[in-house]
Amino acid sequence: MSEALGDIEAYRPDLVALCYRMLGSVHEAEDLVQETYLRAWRSRTSFEGRSSVRTWLYRIATNLCLTALQGRARRVLPAGLGTPGEDPDVPLSASAPLWIEPFPDDPAQVAEQRWSLRLALVASLQYLPARQRAAFLLREVLALPATEIAGILGTTVPAVKSALQRARARLDELAPTPEKLTEPDSPEAREVLAKYIAAFEAADIPALTRLLRDDATLDVVPTGLSLSGKSLCVPFFTEHVLTAPGHYRMHPTTANAQPAAVAYYRDTTSQPYRPFGLAVLTTDATQLVSITTFMEPELVARFE
Incomplete structure (x- = not known):
């Protein structure tokens, strides 16, 4: 050799x-x-x-x-199941398909190859x-x-x-074609990510609503929840996620050549934050096209 x-x-x-x-x-x-x-x-x-x-x-x-x-069986994202999860807080049964995992970005990956790591294409x-x-x-x-x-x-x-x-x-x-998506290190993608983090940490539903495109989608692993359209996503965030400020703390990162945020969560403001998971975003440079949330605390250390 x-x-x-x-x-x-x-x-x-x-x-x-x-x-x-x-x-x-x-x-x-x-x-x-x-x-x-x-x-x-x-x-x-x-x-x-x-x-x-x-x-x-x-x-x-x-x-x-x-x-x-x-x-x-193939690995999937929740949208690939064809039917949404019944309860956003309960994982699907053990017989459910395996989930696609997020991929930590490698700075050495050349631009021509990074597009092929995006979650939608991997799925x-x-x-x-x-x-x-x-x-x-x-x-x-x-x-x-x-x-x-x-x-x-x-x-x-x-x-x-x-x-x-x-x-x-x-x-x-x-x-999706690569031309329709924004690189995670572009100023536009960083701005969208910053607005997403600010809205989440402040439980600012109006700000998040402005950030979501009308056809935005939300997938949640491992619950299997899959929502399509701002009209469905906003009520879900209002009722189940952003109920009060101070529950979430987030830090920017990248995953699958997309802007992302690691998330920490606490039940009350008197408790310490604990690892919660990772949100991987797709943006068209001004608004959010999709959010894929991985409720897997072990991902925080890998992506922080």
Whole structure:
């Protein structure tokens, strides 16, 4: 093997991002990338250099993902369930589908790749058959030629091109285009995020109402709640969430190449704040298009 292990460690962030897009889970992605490196180490003497080390690692990681996806249901966001959760305070039963997890942004991720980490697209990718999903990611995100993709997937170039055509057509039906979304580090996105945090901390329903676009959506994990339209979102926030100021404290962050906020919560102003979860926002630069809230306290430490 022509490169030292210290050199191939540089591929880890891209491998984790690839596996995350395939699986919709950060924890699974990290585990499979670790397994990728173990397999690479064990087979290092058989690596003959007929492909680049990068392609060799992608081959191992992609096939581990394909194996992991066999016979299992896709991960979803609440909107993908088709029906809203009945009670916003009660998680769905254990038989509910697995949820897509939020992804911590990597500053090294180039702009051309960041769009493919957005929650809506990751959710849409899960609707593709696994091999179509892999072909799309290897071509559109990692820019591998069809010949290399065919080698990774053990198929032919015409089969790869056919899979790409079908994947693009399906995603055109499901996913937003990158041009419609605002980068999380833009001044416009930061301003929208700041207004969202201020409205939440002050329980300012009028301010939040002005911030929501008429067609704004709200998804809540793990309750399965999914609301579409300002006319449904505002009453929910009024009755169940922003009942009084001082319950929430938030800090800005980014997740899935989107503006986000980690949240702390307390029942009364005499109590200390405790980790609550993460809100991932989509904005059109002036208003909120969607809010995906993960009521998972362990995410606070990962994203703070």
